[in-house]
Amino acid sequence: MHRKAYFLILFLTLALAVPMAAQARDLPVFTELAAQAGKAVVFISTEKTARGGSMEQFQQQIPEGHPFYEFFKRFDQFFGPQQGQPPRKMLGQGSGFVISADGLIVTNNHVINGADKVTVRFQDDKKEYPADVVGADQETDLAVIRIKADHPLPTLKFGDSDDIQVGEWVLAIGNPFGLDNTVTAGIISAKHRIIGAGPFDNFLQTDASINPGNSGGPLLNMDGEVVGINTAINAAAENIGFAIPSTQAAKVIALLKEGKSPQRGWLGVTIQQVSETQAKALGLPEPVGALIASVGKGAPADKGGVRQGDVILEVNGQKIEDNNALLKTIAGLAPGDKARLVLWRNGEKVTRTVVLGQRNEKAMAAMSPDRQGHGEAATVLGMALKPIGDQEAQALGLDKTQGLLVVNVDPETAAGQEGIRQGDVILQANQQDVNSVADLETVIKSAEKRGAIMLLVKRQGRSSFVALPLDK
Structure with a gap:
């Protein structure tokens, strides 16, 4: 090796070693x-x-x-009492x-x-x-x-x-x-x-x-x-x-x-995240806030005028970015406190004031799914749909005859990819009741400019919103 090259390598090695040694001394x-x-x-x-x-x-x-x-x-109700071993002790461990x-x-x-x-x-x-x-x-x-x-x-x-x-x-x-x-x-x-x-x-x-x-x-x-x-x-x-x-x-x-x-505040609603497609369907400038999937009958939100399909954007002047922000903000208030809500409803902001209840097991149990309800099948947006008949409404446990029954779904369409399944019931489109395929097609036509539509879907007693893009 050339003498100059040797000394250059030695110099660089020592130069790198000094800061590394100093760094090692700085470790806690x-x-x-x-x-x-x-x-x-x-x-x-x-x-x-x-x-x-x-x-x-x-x-x-x-x-x-x-x-x-x-x-x-x-x-045991399904299969009868199980004959098993006598009571046994289970051990656990942790720290504190x-x-x-x-x-x-x-x-x-x-x-x-x-x-x-x-x-x-x-x-x-x-x-x-x-x-x-x-x-x-x-x-x-x-x-x-x-x-x-x-x-x-x-x-x-x-x-x-x-x-x-x-x-x-x-x-x-x-x-x-x-x-x-x-x-x-x-x-x-x-x-x-x-x-x-x-x-x-x-x-x-x-x-x-x-x-x-x-x-x-x-x-x-x-x-x-x-x-x-x-x-x-x-x-x-x-x-x-x-x-x-x-x-x-x-x-x-x-x-x-x-x-x-x-003691935590309680609105009495079920909520879901606002996706980009849902924001488009609702006319929201961006996907923020918490979307109200259902409102408990007689719950604080119900008494305060909050509706299914509203999006909560603010609570007492504090912006709500997502579901977690809403949960923490409301839980940070005390039962009996007033919560001033800024809501997105039908393309504009409205304000409602809710007197909060108390979040506890009894209150949460009261938010079990409500019992609202869900011609020939016609295909719309990749879904085969038909109006709910009286016998079907009774079989589905619905209080009244309403909505469209999903008979089949093309898995390659947006409806299939967004999780809509056979047996679902579509109750609303863009917060308007739909009881016939014609009702749904009318709403779709009016929503074409937005490029998306919001469906209220009920499955096994639970309601949720699903947004579907509309092809131009």
């Missing part, structure tokens, strides 16, 4: 943080009794909202952390939900403390439990999750797979993640390793403050975990530790 060391914070992190074990045979044990594991929840809940020296501990609701016995154990301490549930909130998956100790307990404090930035270092401590006091480090990968875990999704995403058993444990910033409560993982991926932000959790925990339940 978690030793002290892990040692101090770990003292306040606990291992939680639970026991619950599975009453009945194996089928009943399986039934107890199907969550509400699961597509087959009602089927398995009523399994102490927030007050007198024994209040934060964890996830799903860690302690339904448990007959909850036990807590600290790092390097074989003593087990029985715990009582002080309060729990299923919708945010948070819970507070209490233990009695003969000495003040080490605690962790909440930090401000709004301030933490993507890319900042965080530390997770918990008990994955029963491995006590496991510490993992990573960064904040993203904020405001929506993963379909509940109505108020707003997770921090981290690449710090989170595994089963980490649930309820703290996600800490470099100052040792809790910025998140580890809650969920993406089982199909590697190092994708989710934590409830501390700013959201702290408000709920403040109520739970007093034995109170969160």
Whole structure:
């Protein structure tokens, strides 16, 4: 090798090595943080009794909202009582952390939900403390439990999750797979993640390793403050975990530790996202807001003049970008508060004021699907349609004879691709009742300039809107 080339390579190697070494020295060391914070992190074990045979044990594991929840809940009605094993104990585990020296501990609701016995154990301490549930909130998956100790307990404090930035270092401590006091480090990968875990999704995403058993444990910033409560993982991926932000959790925990339940506002509507095609069909300049798929009879929204097919654009002057924004905004108000809604209706903005009700299980149950209803078949927009007859309306459980029955759908058309199926009932087109094919064709003709049409479709008692593009 030429002498000059040799010295050039040596110079470049040394030049690159210096900043890399400096960078390595700048990497954080978690030793002290892990040692101090770990003292306040606990291992939680639970026991619950599975009453009945194996089928009943399986039934107890199907969550509400699961597509087959009602089927398995009523399994015995369909197939008769199942003879199974005697009651058995089911064991569970999770994590938590102490927030007050007198024994209040934060964890996830799903860690302690339904448990007959909850036990807590600290790092390097074989003593087990029985715990009582002080309060729990299923919708945010948070819970507070209490233990009695003969000495003040080490605690962790909440930090401000709004301030933490993507890319900042965080530390997770918990008990994955029963491995006590496991510490993992990573960064904040993203904020405001929506993963379909509940109505108020707003997770921090981290690449710090989170595994089963980490649930309820703290996600800490470099100052040792809790910025998140580890809650969920993406089982199909590697190092994708989710934590409830501390700013959201702290408000709920403040109520739970007093034995109170969160009081959330409630409109009494079902909603769906506004797609680009739906926005076009509605004449909206852009796909924003929350589309009202149904309004509960006698619900606050019904009393306030909100209609099916309205799009909520604002609440008390705050813009509503999507469904999640509406849920969080309304839930952030108290029952009895007035919500001034700006709605998009028939191509223009209207304003209505609604006195909110209280969001709870009874209120949500009241929003079960209403019982409104749905010649020869004619093909329109790739759908074979026919008017509903009296006998068909009765067979479909409709209160009155109305709408168009979908006899068949061409899967290659927009209707098929948007999910319209045989057996669906089309009740409205662009918020006008359609009881004949001629009715539908009239609405389609008037909507040609917009280039799309909005259909109100009922399937198995549930209503939803489907927007279809119109070919010029």
